[in-house]
Amino acid sequence: MHALIRCCLHYGVKIYTNAKVGEILVENGEAKGVVLADEYFHPGKVIRAERLVISATDVKQNFLKLPKGKYIPKPPLEKIKDINLHGVSLLGDSRKND
Numbered sequence: 001m002h003a004l005i006r007c008c009l010h011y012g013v014k015i016y017t018n019a020k021v022g023e024i025l026v027e028n029g030e031a032k033g034v035v036l037a038d039e040y041f042h043p044g045k046v047i048r049a050e051r052l053v054i055s056a057t058d059v060k061q062n063f064l065k066l067p068k069g070k071y072i073p074k075p076p077l078e079k080i081k082d083i084n085l086h087g088v089s090l091l092g093d094s095r096k097n098d
Helices: 002-010 059-065 074-081
Strands: 021-027 030-036 046-048
Touching (some): 059 074
Antiparallel strands (some): 021 030, 030 046
């Protein structure tokens, strides 16, 4: 994550920290921005992306909860629902290799 942040800053990307997202804005099947959640100090603020949206949350939140009813084709949706997030983290698999 640190390397990603450094790369983004190098190219002039704006990074919002501690900004809980309430909704990912989807247009024509692509993420185009976010709406901040009510718990953030700018509730409902819309942040539009020029090129891309990067998220630090897990795949299930990004595709099942945050698009707020936007259409996601059934085949990828079923694969996302089948993903097991137990026992893994951003730093890798927490299970010991024996």
